[in-house]
Structure formats: C-alpha cells, structure tokens
Amino acid sequence: MIKSCILLLLPLLLFGCIDSTSQQDNSxxxxxxxxxxxxxxxxxxxxxxxxxxxDYQALFKTAVTxxxxxxxxxxxxxxGFDVTxxxxxxxxxxxxxxxxxxxxxxxxxxxxxxxLFFENEEQSVLLTITLAxxxxxxxxxxxYYNITxxxxxxxxxxxxxxxxxxxxxxxxxxxxxxxxxxxxxxxTQNAAKELVDFLQKY
Numbered sequence: 154m155i156k157s158c159i160l161l162l163l164p165l166l167l168f169g170c171i172d173s174t175s176q177q178d179n180s181x182x183x184x185x186x187x188x189x190x191x192x193x194x195x196x197x198x199x200x201x202x203x204x205x206x207x208d209y210q211a212l213f214k215t216a217v218t219x220x221x222x223x224x225x226x227x228x229x230x231x232x233g234f235d236v237t238x239x240x241x242x243x244x245x246x247x248x249x250x251x252x253x254x255x256x257x258x259x260x261x262x263x264x265x266x267x268x269l270f271f272e273n274e275e276q277s278v279l280l281t282i283t284l285a286x287x288x289x290x291x292x293x294x295x296x297y298y299n300i301t302x303x304x305x306x307x308x309x310x311x312x313x314x315x316x317x318x319x320x321x322x323x324x325x326x327x328x329x330x331x332x333x334x335x336x337x338x339x340x341t342q343n344a345a346k347e348l349v350d351f352l353q354k355y
Contacts, residue, residue, distance in 0.1 A: 225271040
C-alpha cells in the first residue's frame with residue numbers, strides 16, 4: 154500500500170517540479186523579451202532624434218548668423234569649403250579626412266567639423282567653438298571640463314586655456330578659450346550656456 158502511494162505521488166511531485174521550472178523559464182523569457190523591446194524602443198527614439206548631416210550643416214549656418222556670446226564678436230568661421238586631413242592612425246584607422254565618408258574624393262566633401270571663432274574687443278581672448286558631426290547618438294550632456302589647477306605642471310601655461318566639451322544628440326561640441334593672460338572660467342561657462350540655449354531652440 155505504501156509503495157503504491159509513493160508511486161502515485163511520484164508523478165505528481167515530478168509534474169509539480171517540472172511545471173515550476175517551466176513557469177520560471179517562461180518568466181525569465183518574458184523579462185528578457187520586455188528588456189529587448191525596451192532597448193529597441195530606446196534605439197528607435199535615439200535614431201529619430203539624431204541630427205542628419207544636412208540638418209547639421211543648416212545648424213552651423215544658423216549658428217554663424219544667430220549665435221551670440223556676450224562681450225564677443227564672431228571674427229571668422231569655417232563656413233564654406235573647409236576640409237581637414239588627418240593621419241589615419243589618429244582615427245583608429247577609420248578615415249584620412251574629417252568628412253562624412255572619410256575621403257576627399259567626392260565633388261563636395263562633407264566636412265564633419267565646423268568651427269566658429271569669437272574674439273573679445275581687445276583680441277586678447279579667443280573662443281574657438283567647434284561642432285563635430287558623428288553618425289552615433291551620444292546624448293545631451295557635458296562630457297568634459299578641463300581642470301588643471303593643483304597638478305605639478307606649468308601653472309602659467311595651463312592658466313591660458315579653458316575647455317568644455319558637450320554632447321548634443323550625435324554632435325560633439327567643444328568650447329576652447331585661449332587667453333593672452335589668464336583664462337576666465339566664467340567666460341567659457343557663459344559661452345557654453347549660450348550654446349546650450351541655442352542648440353535647445355534649434
């Protein structure tokens with residue numbers, strides 16, 4: 154009798170364990186599926202908010218005419234035909250020209266680097282603002298702020314520059330201040346704020 158009870162209970166126990174494992178597997182599969190769908194949705198949102206190359210060029214042209222930095226005037230820009238050649242090793246072997254396809258062999262190479270040069274009235278401070286186009290979504294953030302004080306370096310030399318790097322969608326934006334005396338961090342930060350406001354309105 155005991156043997157027959159055990160034999161009857163054994164399939165029930167096995168079925169219960171198998172069913173429990175099956176439910177756990179299904180739950181894990183559902184979680185993995187939801188995570189994959191969320192990643193796909195996030196990727197689609199990022200791709201839709203990326204700036205196209207044509208929009209990048211239009212944004213730069215608008216910056217040339219509309220971007221203002223307090224106490225500075227636009228002295229020059231790379232608007233028009235301006236392409237930069239580089240050592241291919243410096244781009245991890247990706248390209249020899251800072252152009253969209255990495256070459257110079259098209260009729261109109263598409264530069265991925267455009268620059269605005271702002272100077273103060275005395276021409277003692279230069280703000281070099283570069284907008285660089287990439288094919289990858291990066292996000293909107295400050296990604297680098299150069300702090301050189303407190304290190305065993307030439308303080309006088311280090312004090313003549315200040316740099317902030319921002320990311321905006323798929324663009325990399327650099328604000329470099331070069332001063333004939335000591336760079337003023339407030340100037341770089343104010344320029345960055347003006348640029349952030351400009352980009353958010355575009």
